[in-house]
Amino acid sequence: MQLICQNCGKRYADQELLYHCNHCQEPLEVGEVFVGSIRVGNPLRQNMMDRYSDFFPYLQKTAVCLQEGFTPLFKSSSFAQKLGIQEVLLKNETQNPTWSFKDRGTMVAMNYAIQKGFHQFGTVSTGNMAVSVAAYGAAAGKKTVILVGNDIAKEKLAPIAIYGAQVILVDGEYGNLYQESIRLGWKHGIYFINSDHPLRVEGYKTIAYEICEQTNFNPPDYMIVPTSSGGLLRGIEKGFAEFMAAGFIAKKPKLVCAQAAGCAPIVKAWENDAEKIVCWQNPQTEAHAIANPMPPSGNRVLQILRQEQGFAVAVAEDAILQTQKDLAQNGLFVQPASAVALAAAIKLVKEGLLPRQARIACVLTGSGLKYTSVLSKQQLSYQTCGIEKLEGLLKNL
Amino acid sequence: MQLICQNCGKRYADQELLYHCNHCQEPLEVGEVFVGSIRVGNPLRQNMMDRYSDFFPYLQKTAVCLQEGFTPLFKSSSFAQKLGIQEVLLKNETQNPTWSFKDRGTMVAMNYAIQKGFHQFGTVSTGNMAVSVAAYGAAAGKKTVILVGNDIAKEKLAPIAIYGAQVILVDGEYGNLYQESIRLGWKHGIYFINSDHPLRVEGYKTIAYEICEQTNFNPPDYMIVPTSSGGLLRGIEKGFAEFMAAGFIAKKPKLVCAQAAGCAPIVKAWENDAEKIVCWQNPQTEAHAIANPMPPSGNRVLQILRQEQGFAVAVAEDAILQTQKDLAQNGLFVQPASAVALAAAIKLVKEGLLPRQARIACVLTGSGLKYTSVLSKQQLSYQTCGIEKLEGLLKNL
Numbered sequence: 001m002q003l004i005c006q007n008c009g010k011r012y013a014d015q016e017l018l019y020h021c022n023h024c025q026e027p028l029e030v031g032e033v034f035v036g037s038i039r040v041g042n043p044l045r046q047n048m049m050d051r052y053s054d055f056f057p058y059l060q061k062t063a064v065c066l067q068e069g070f071t072p073l074f075k076s077s078s079f080a081q082k083l084g085i086q087e088v089l090l091k092n093e094t095q096n097p098t099w100s101f102k103d104r105g106t107m108v109a110m111n112y113a114i115q116k117g118f119h120q121f122g123t124v125s126t127g128n129m130a131v132s133v134a135a136y137g138a139a140a141g142k143k144t145v146i147l148v149g150n151d152i153a154k155e156k157l158a159p160i161a162i163y164g165a166q167v168i169l170v171d172g173e174y175g176n177l178y179q180e181s182i183r184l185g186w187k188h189g190i191y192f193i194n195s196d197h198p199l200r201v202e203g204y205k206t207i208a209y210e211i212c213e214q215t216n217f218n219p220p221d222y223m224i225v226p227t228s229s230g231g232l233l234r235g236i237e238k239g240f241a242e243f244m245a246a247g248f249i250a251k252k253p254k255l256v257c258a259q260a261a262g263c264a265p266i267v268k269a270w271e272n273d274a275e276k277i278v279c280w281q282n283p284q285t286e287a288h289a290i291a292n293p294m295p296p297s298g299n300r301v302l303q304i305l306r307q308e309q310g311f312a313v314a315v316a317e318d319a320i321l322q323t324q325k326d327l328a329q330n331g332l333f334v335q336p337a338s339a340v341a342l343a344a345a346i347k348l349v350k351e352g353l354l355p356r357q358a359r360i361a362c363v364l365t366g367s368g369l370k371y372t373s374v375l376s377k378q379q380l381s382y383q384t385c386g387i388e389k390l391e392g393l394l395k396n397l
Numbered sequence: 398m399q400l401i402c403q404n405c406g407k408r409y410a411d412q413e414l415l416y417h418c419n420h421c422q423e424p425l426e427v428g429e430v431f432v433g434s435i436r437v438g439n440p441l442r443q444n445m446m447d448r449y450s451d452f453f454p455y456l457q458k459t460a461v462c463l464q465e466g467f468t469p470l471f472k473s474s475s476f477a478q479k480l481g482i483q484e485v486l487l488k489n490e491t492q493n494p495t496w497s498f499k500d501r502g503t504m505v506a507m508n509y510a511i512q513k514g515f516h517q518f519g520t521v522s523t524g525n526m527a528v529s530v531a532a533y534g535a536a537a538g539k540k541t542v543i544l545v546g547n548d549i550a551k552e553k554l555a556p557i558a559i560y561g562a563q564v565i566l567v568d569g570e571y572g573n574l575y576q577e578s579i580r581l582g583w584k585h586g587i588y589f590i591n592s593d594h595p596l597r598v599e600g601y602k603t604i605a606y607e608i609c610e611q612t613n614f615n616p617p618d619y620m621i622v623p624t625s626s627g628g629l630l631r632g633i634e635k636g637f638a639e640f641m642a643a644g645f646i647a648k649k650p651k652l653v654c655a656q657a658a659g660c661a662p663i664v665k666a667w668e669n670d671a672e673k674i675v676c677w678q679n680p681q682t683e684a685h686a687i688a689n690p691m692p693p694s695g696n697r698v699l700q701i702l703r704q705e706q707g708f709a710v711a712v713a714e715d716a717i718l719q720t721q722k723d724l725a726q727n728g729l730f731v732q733p734a735s736a737v738a739l740a741a742a743i744k745l746v747k748e749g750l751l752p753r754q755a756r757i758a759c760v761l762t763g764s765g766l767k768y769t770s771v772l773s774k775q776q777l778s779y780q781t782c783g784i785e786k787l788e789g790l791l792k793n794l
Contacts, residue, residue, distance in 0.1 A: 043440020043467060044610040066728050067471065067489070070440060072464030078538070092464070095492045097728070099766065120794055131730075139728025141475070143794050150781065157779055158772035162765065164726035166794065172784035180784060184791050213441040329561035331463050331494070331536025333528075368559065369496065369766035375555035382554055384547065387569035387577060394581050397517055397540050397563065 001058040003198055004031035006300050014058075017186045019197055020296070027297045028198050029234065030058075035246040038213070043070070048104070048206055049111075055205065055242055056108065063114045064140035066097035068107050069206050073214035073361070078330055079342065083349045087359035089220055090327075090342070091207060093366065094334060098135045100128035100366035101207065101232065105193070105200030106136045112199050113191040114140060120190040121145070124174075124181045126152045127289050128366050133193055134165035145190065147181055149174050155373075175279075175294050195229035196297040204235025205242065211361055212243045220359040223253040224341040227266060227312075228290035230297025232363070233257055237304050253361070255310040257301055258344035260285035260337075262317060266298045270305065270312035277302070286374050287320055289337035289366060311353065315343040324368070325378055333368035341365075398455040400595055401428035403697050411455075414583045416594055417693070424694045425595050426631065427455075432643040435610070440467070445501070445603055446508075452602065452639055453505065460511045461537035463494035465504050466603050470611040470758070475727055476739065480746045484756035486617055487724075487739070488604060490763065491731060495532045497525035497763035498604065498629065502590070502597030503533045509596050510588040511537060517587040518542070521571070521578045523549045524686050525763050530590055531562035542587065544578055546571050552770070572676075572691050592626035593694040601632025602639065608758055609640045617756040620650040621738040624663060624709075625687035627694025629760070630654055634701050650758070652707040654698055655741035657682035657734075659714060663695050667702065667709035674699070683771050684717055686734035686763060708750065712740040721765070722775055730765035738762075 003012040005021035006029050012018055020027055036054020048069035049062045072092045079088040093101035106129070110121060122145040123133040130146045137144025144165040148157070152169065161167045170177055178194055185192040193200055212219050219240065225233045233255060240252040259267050262285030269277040277298035283291045295301070305312055315323075323346065324339040341362035348354045385393055400409040402418035403426050409415055417424055433451020445466035446459045469489045476485040490498035503526070507518060519542040520530040527543045534541025541562040545554070549566065558564045567574055575591055582589035590597055609616050616637065622630045630652060637649040656664050659682030666674040674695035680688045692698070702709055712720075720743065721736040738759035745751045782790055 040439070042437070042610065043443065044470075044607055045613070046440065064728075067469035067492075070467070072494075073441075074464065092494070094496075095464075095494065097469075097489070097492065098730070099491075099496065099764065122791075135725075135728045135730065138726050145791065145794055147787070155769070158775070158777055159730065159766065159769055161777035161779065162722065162725040162730055162772055162775060163728070164722075167779045168787070168790060169779060169781045170784055170787055171782070176784060180787065184788050188788075188791050188794075190791060190794065210441055213439065216442070325559065325561075328532075328559040329535050331461075331532045331560070333495070333532065333556065333559055367496065367764075367766065369556065369764065372552070372556055375559055378555070378559060380555055380558035382558065382564045382566060384566045385568070387567055387573060390544070390565070390567055390577065391581050391585075393565060394519075394542065394585050394587060397542055397585075397587065 002031045003028040006303065017182060017191065019182060019194070027196050027300050029238070030198055030202050033242055033245050035242065052206060052209055056202070059108070059111055060115055063111055064136055065107060066103065066135065066139055068096050068103035069210065071095045071210070073211060074332065076330060083346060085349060085354060085356060085358045085360065087220065089361040090332060091211060091361055091363045092332065093364055098132045099370065100132065101204065101363065102128045102132035104206050105203035105231070106132040108203035109193040109197055109199035110136050110140060118189065118191040119143065122147065122181060122185060122190050122192045124178050124194055126156055128370065129195060130160045134160050134163035137165060138163040147177055149177070196231035201231045201235040204232050205239030207363065208236045208239025209243060212249050217249050219249055220253050220361040222256055222354065222358060222360040224256040224258055224345055224360060224362045226290050226337050226340045226363060226365050227257040227259055227301060228292040228295060230295045230301040233301050233304065234297055237308065252308065255304060255308050256344060257305060257310065257312040258340045259314045260287040260290060260317070260320060260340055261314040263291040263293060264314035265293060266295060266301050267312040267314040269302055275299065275302065285317060286377070287337040287340055288371065289335055290340065311348065313344045313347055315340055315347055319343040319347065321377055328368065332364060334364045335366045335368055335370045336374055338365045399428045400425040403700065414579060414588065416579060416591070424593050424697050426635070427595055427599050430639055430642050432639065449603060449606055453599070456505070456508055457512055460508055461533055462504060463500065463532065463536055465493050465500035466607065468492045468607070470608060471729065473727060480743060482746060482751055482753060482755045482757065484617065486758040487729060488608060488758055488760050489729060490761055495529045496767065497529065498601065498760065499525045499529035501603050502600035502628070503529040505600035506590040506594055506596035507533050507537060515586065515588040516540065519544065519578060519582060519587050519589045521575050521591055523553055525767065526592060527557045531557050531560035534562060535560045544574055546574065593628035598628045598632040601629050602636030604760065605633045605636025606640060609646050614646050616646055617650050617758040619653055619751065619755060619757040621653040621655055621742055621757060621759045623687050623734050623737045623760060623762050624654040624656055624698060625689040625692060627692045627698040630698050630701065631694055634705065649705065652701060652705050653741060654702060654707065654709040655737045656711050657684040657687060657714070657717060657737055658711040660688040660690060661711035662690060663692060663698050664709040664711040666695070666699055672696065672699065682714060684734040684737055685768065686732055687737065708745065710741045710744055712737055712744055716740040716744065718774055725765065729761060731761045732763045732765055732767045733771055735762045
């Protein structure tokens with residue numbers, strides 16, 4: 001296995017804790033496009049790595065697994081009708097072991113690191129990734145450290161710490177902390193699995209694989225991805241590329257990078273036709289999980305969108321909250337960041353950028369239970385009555 | 398399909414909203430023991446009802462499905478070692494669409510009711526079941542009403558109401574509300590899917606089916622079930638009985654009813670060798686999800702335990718919280734009620750009631766995210782530092 005810079009093409013031999021090209025600072029990616037077979041088995045006795053092992057030849061064995069992946073692809077005729085397009089598919093990543101897509105990447109990166117002899121793990125995150133790394137570290141029986149900014153909402157700490165991870169609140173700027181963690185991890189043998197680590201990105205390939213299988217190898221025309229660091233979109237793109245190289249699909253979906261208007265550095269660069277993103281000043285959105293002002297894979301995402309005839313689109317705060325509510329009212333309660341994908345689709349339809357015959361898939365990245373305090377903004381109402389008055393209410397439901 | 402009283406044997410023709418025998422007030426159950434084949438398909442394109450349709454011959458089609466079930470069976474060598482027994486299996490129901498086992502029962506009961514022409518649904522619950530019925534009602538595009546006691550913790554309301562269900566806070570005693578909802582539902586055409594509804598119980602059969610498949614048809618010796626109304630334990634028992642009748646397994650696991658010591662009416666009756674449970678006064682436990690003082694299927698559970706050579710066991714509050722923490726520190730963060738099963742296993746081992754060679758399975762009923770305020774009792778700790786001091790902390794992790 002080798003890492004390759006997707007910008008300058010520089011190749012690196014397998015180096016565990018290298019994220020970015022020394023030369024141009026762009027993200028590294030596992031260089032090979034893997035091809036092989038799907039190893040079909042009993043769904044109930046198989047895990048993702050049994051099924052897709054050909055596409056992860058560098059993983060010799062699965063030392064830690066919480067049975068991530070194999071999540072539903074929910075076909076919503078209700079949203080297809082609402083949007084006036086042919087098909088809306090919702091990849092429900094909330095049914096993962098820690099209730100977000102992060103588990104796929106954590107699993108791949110941690111197993112690789114264990115194979116390389118690491119026994120201490122870490123990440124820099126305040127949300128889904130923190131919980132995921134803490135859980136897999138616990139399951140592997142390894143020491144795990146989670147670095148968070150000192151301004152974190154205190155109620156977010158306990159669901160990380162319960163896994164037994166050491167949680168350190170660090171004063172200082174988030175971007176610096178990201179870089180500093182990698183530097184210190186390298187020095188002290190702590191494997192930091194941050195948001196766009198090349199092997200974390202590899203884990204996200206499996207979302208594309210599963211969508212191919214779930215659509216009977218006729219994937220959607222557009223794949224809409226809530227985008228923070230850019231790692232998820234990169235992984236999904238590689239997954240479709242590999243299944244095309246393997247001859248399983250005839251075409252790849254166009255990729256759409258969806259961001260919240262309150263923190264949309266990639267969309268801004270896209271709209272300005274720039275090659276490089278610029279740090280977003282003063283991020284403000286309820287979609288915390290994707291509020292990254294300076295996405296480390298942002299430039300690479302721009303490159304992919306150009307190559308794959310994709311789009312970048314930002315959605316307003318009220319549209320995010322409305323879509324969160326609409327999704328729940330179709331049975332799927334997701335965190336605000338996850339609603340961004342479908343909200344982006346609605347906007348694209350309005351702007352005439354999605355044709356009527358389009359088939360789209362949105363990634364529902366994480367559970368609504370992750371962040372319930374936002375529900376105070378949803379203007380929900382309740383009724384109260386004595387048991388003797390109940391019949392009156394039920395009669396006129 | 399017919400309903401049968403498991404106590405007096407009285408049979409009832411298919412009657413949608415009958416829960417209990419008119420004659421002896423004991424719960425009704427779908428009378429037939431179904432046999433058939435497992436319809437194996439691609440795991441990613443199949444749902445539970447595709448696979449197990451032979452065992453639900455009364456469901457003509459699946460009008461609403463959120464792709465519940467097919468949850469992992471996690472084999473914990475760490476807990477097997479800790480308990481000193483052969484095998485500990487953890488059925489992780491937190492990976493369901495609303496992150497609890499309730500979805501299996503909601504799906505079966507709601508589809509049946511839709512087939513019968515109902516278009517309004519309800520339940521009486523403050524927790525997992527409320528969320529599940531609200532979600533499936535939303536997914537089915539049906540009016541849904543959730544009745545809760547007026548003393549509900551207010552933060553529990555929004556994650557129910559977000560699905561669009563009408564939430565009514567009712568003054569009055571919970572047991573009365575349960576009965577009154579069924580009576581009024583019958584009268585006004587609202588299908589109430591309460592905790593031990595015969596078709597909800599049918600849905601829980603699938604947990605047993607999956608465990609059979611996941612153990613290669615060599616199910617565990619003991620199946621430990623957190624028990625509230627008793628519906629979950631009843632369903633699991635029927636599932637194993639059907640797979641035995643179908644010739645898939647040679648023996649059924651012994652069933653263990655696990656309750657919190659702060660609300661243990663079934664355990665108390667079991668220990669007193671009584672045939673009937675008595676209402677538990679002043680329930681006090683953090684395991685809210687199973688704190689039912691007068692379980693409507695309690696007597697039936699006692700009957701099953703006697704027939705199947707099972708046990709009933711209550712666990713202390715500190716053991717519940719400690720086990721919640723231990724599970725998280727193995728990668729699985731569950732609500733306190735879910736920790737009760739493994740805590741019961743630990744107690745049974747200490748008391749010499751589980752042999753060394755025992756293979757056990759515990760049901761992890763719901764996600765830890767359902768009830769995070771309990772984490773304030775877990776004495777979790779955090780560190781704080783400036784970024785310049787970070788290296789000092791990481792060096793000595």
